[in-house]
Amino acid sequence: MLTVGDPFPEFELTACVSLESGQEFRKINHKSYEGVWKVYFAWPADFTFVCPTEIAEFGRMQPEFAEREARVLGFSVDSEYVHHAWRRSHPHLRELPFPMMADVRRELSAALGILGEDGLAMRAAFLVDPRNEIQFAMVTPGNVGRNPREVLRVLDAARTDELCPCNWSPGEETLDAAALLAGA
Template sequence: MLTVGDQFPQFALQAVVSREKGKEFTEINDKSYAGKWRVFFFWPMDFTFICPTEIAEFGRRSGDFADRDAQVLGVSTDTHFVHLAWRNHHDDLRDLKIPMLADTKRELSQALGILHKDGVPLRATFIVDPQGIIRWVSVNDLSVGRSVPEVLRVLDGLQTDELCPCNWQKGEATLNV
């Protein structure tokens, strides 16, 4: 599995970015959102139970990430057509403000080393800095959803470029050594 300090892989994937007719899909690649922090979160598959709780929460908090000059990108191995169908049929996903990327060939998931033995991505989260370097990785078992506030807390800490103690929160003092 790729980890902290590794370059995030190159990729080009179809994504659902809207439900508006004719504007549903676009290609997103490793050069998209140049100069921004990026938060990639992977989920096992669409039309499941834990996944929409995470996706909806990342969507609700997308403004908090944008305030930190970060773009959130959700990824699974379902097609962009399946992503769109799910958005159209799930109340919590209809007005989603973040792209849903389709890693249908599993190339990005495989390059990152996060494919479960069943062929679906693990619940992995990567914070990638503006230079494309992975700065944080978290991987959960398929049965446990992640904490979006923790992802924000870690992003805040990374963006200070200082030493942040245990349970540090934005606005608190960092360590001086």
Template structure:
């Protein structure tokens, strides 16, 4: 699995971006959000139980990610048409403010090293800086949903370019290594 310090792979995928007729799909690639922070998160498959809870939670925080110049992008191995059907079917997914990328050839999940033995994406998240370098990665068991607020907290910490202690939150003091070494 790719991790901190690795370059996020190049990709070109179709995404479900809307339920509006004629505006449902868009091509998105590794340069679409060039120069921005990106939050990529993968879920195993559509029409499941844990996945929509996470997707909806990322959706509710999209504005906060945008305030930090970060674009949220979700994906699974399902096609854009399956994403569209799921969005139409599930009330919490209808108005998602971020693209649902269709990695139907499983190229992105393979390049990231998150495809499981059954051919599904592992429940993974990657925080990628404006230079396309992975700054944070995490995978949970398929039965355990992620906490998008924690991903936002990690993004805040990364964007300080400072040393951030355990449980640090935006607005908290960062660590001053020089002062700590001198005993201040």
């Protein structure tokens, strides 16, 4: 699995971006959101149980990511048409403010190292900086949903370029290495 310091792979995928007729799909690639932070998250499959809880929460939190000039992009190995059908049928997914990308050839999942033996993407999240370098990576078991708030906390910490202690939150003190070394 790719991890902190690795470049995020190049890709081009079709995404479900809307339920509006004629506006449903769009091509998205690794250059679509250059120069900003990105949160890529993968889920195993559409029409499942844990996945919509995470997807909906990333959707609800999208304004908080946008305040930090970060784009949220989700994907699974399902097609854009399956994403569209799921969005249309699931009340918590209808108004998603981010693309649901279709990795049907499993190329992005494989390049990231998150393609499971079952052919599905693992439940993974990657925080990618404006230089396209991975700054945070996590995978949870298929039956355990992620915490989008933790992804946001790590984004805040990574953007400080400071030393952030355990459980650090915005507004709290960061660590001063020189003072710590001096015993202050």
